[in-house]
Amino acid sequence: MTSMLVRGGHVLDVAAGELNEHDVLAVDGRIVEVGTDVRAPHGAEVIAAAGLVVMPGLIDAHVHVTAATADLSGLGTWPVSYVTAHAATILRDMLHRGFTTVRDASGADFGLARAQREGLLAGPRIAFCGKALSQTGGHGDGRGPGQTAMEDTDYCAGLGRIADGVDAVRRAARDELRKGAHHIKVMASGGVASPTDRIDSTQYSDAELVAVVEEARAANRYVAAHAYSARAVNKALRAGVRSIEHGNLIDDESVALFRKHDAFLVPTLVTYWALKEEGISYGLPASSWEKVDAVLDAGIRALERAHAGGVKIAYGSDLLGGMHRHQSREFSIRGQVQAPADVIRSATVVAADLLDTSGEIGALLPGTRADMLLLDGDPLADLTVLAEPGDHLRAVVQDGAVVVDRR
Template sequence: MNLLLRNALLLDPETGEYTEGDLRCADGRIVETGRGLTADVRTEDLRGAVVLPGLIDAHVHVTASTADLGSLPSTAPSYVALQSARTMNGMLSRGFTTVRDASGADYGLADAQAEGLFRGPRLLFCGRALSQTGGHGDSRSRGTHRHDDHPCCAGLGRIADGVDAVRAAARDELRKGAHHIKIMASGGVASPTDRIDSTQYSAEEMRAVVEEAEAANRYVAAHAYTARAVNRALELGVRSIEHGNLLDDRSVELFREHDAFLVPTLVTYWALKEEGREFGLPEASWRKVDEVLGAGLAALERAARGGVKLVYGTDLLGGMHRHQNTEFRLRAEVQTPLEVLRSATTVAAELVNMAGEIGTLRAGAHADLVIVEGDPLADIGVLADPKHIRHVVQGGEVVV
């Protein structure tokens, strides 16, 4: 965990500036940067390669080994855990040293990664997402009466209806160590019985979840597509909107008023359209993709132009996880490379309440680093294609 990187180009996402010099890590943290540093530790001469903070993906589903989400609750937890470990290993190899799971992962996976039982990014989890009956987290078909809420890691959602029930569900996820609470505030693509343009949960139910999260010094993230769903969630105190493909100008105003964050996930719609059925997405869900596919880039442009805090997220499922870095290229159609990089470093760190700890090269931060060949500020392809990654450093140790 002690490492010296010499002759590097250090890229500070906050300023967008490069500094030539060295970087020293000790006990898993960045100790100092400068010129001519020396230490009796493992030393890597980078010969001008670029060092940037480890990347953060703020919307992943590490337990989603298939796009057929309705099949997960009947999958053995042991199988899901091994698939998740493989998925997280791939994420780390692509430069993501921290990921925020948006439902499915639990404390077991987070603890196992932290203890070094498998190789993967730091895992910030919410446990199960809260869903109303017939909502985006309800994977039952119309002909299924009972809902199997077995507390293993295989399912992504849990059903809770009514103020008392959602309070208890939120408290239960917080009891198990959730870093945030996820709620389904609108319909979605992968759910079998709802409409994308629906709003979900009453104002009273949503407000109760926000109150419980705030009481525990945590926050609420909400799955929401339409402006109607986005705006009511923001007005009720939700901190993070996931997707937001159909937001409007009022949404932009509310994001700024409430100092909230938007986590677009453009790559998943492209991947679902191209490969979703191959990786298990039911035909009915595949047909719903078009309702949000074309709107995502326009929503991103509207939000960026309006000064919304934008965070990197991908939301990929099954074999489509390999496209994780493609989100950089998609966002660069409307944002500068530096803005996209910040969404995966400094802004993402602020969202997950770890500013100064991750997403930065400041002294004292976790020594999570990505070393790349090429200038990502001149060519976003340096980040969009993992072949440009020379090394990944996690906690001061070269792991890739």
């Protein structure tokens, strides 16, 4: 039995949005007690946290841990072993920013998740979808207009696989579920990084979307959909999709549908800022860079609309290549619209709810995993504390063990 006592910190109750001077006791990687004057078992590791804020480990609900370049079409030509080496560095750096769990939105697979779980890779635990499903010419089709060969996308290092028609998307969804996918992702609209589609397009028919949702539900899983325009978002929500990724161009009907279907929005605002500033230098093709303006400014307005309408909003970053280092900047961007407590909830309890792991991660309560951050500063008063972890993050605890120590 291993035990750890974090003593005398200001423990953040994320649901209430308040700090309490409490101790936190973890045994065998789980929190067993939170309160005052908690006694440490014999042999427990004791961490003095006086003057520090103790909060749950962060959850990023939209990452691509294998996206070591912004040239996603080119990524599919990289050797899987080389991509894995890059992913190990990306994962380690995420952990050092305080993210103890991530939801990979295409690219990661059971091998990476298993390697992290077994301690072969240092990084956040990974909820993965495998390859995103895309129609021909959709956001997951990396072929340029002059390419005709349909390459095997199922087992390369790319992020997507092509499936057309109800039977084909059922087969593709079943295959990703066979490989252990925690959720299925579909490309339901055009995107920035794809070469032959338009941002405002809708992708996949109603019947195809419903078929994927049916397969996910049969396996007690859910579907996430990449979608920008209100037309694409609303179509996906009516089909039963659980989370909308990006959603920069939603309208009032979208908000009503989110509420009706108890669905989640995962904005990824930092990626548009990063793509505009640095995308070209990290491999983003010029044709994709020119699409960024169509969604850059709209993202903040969409966040305002969703927040005012009571939509459940989870934290996402969606960064590519060398831009991964901006992952924490999303806190500052969200803070332009939401109160700090709401932004923090998006990266803890709301994200845990989206991942179907409420009571497992995202809060410091008896029974949850002992994932904790020790911060020099109060994020409820200033989101810079989370947006600039290099200046404020003193330690990261994952499953009851100190994995990053800057004390």
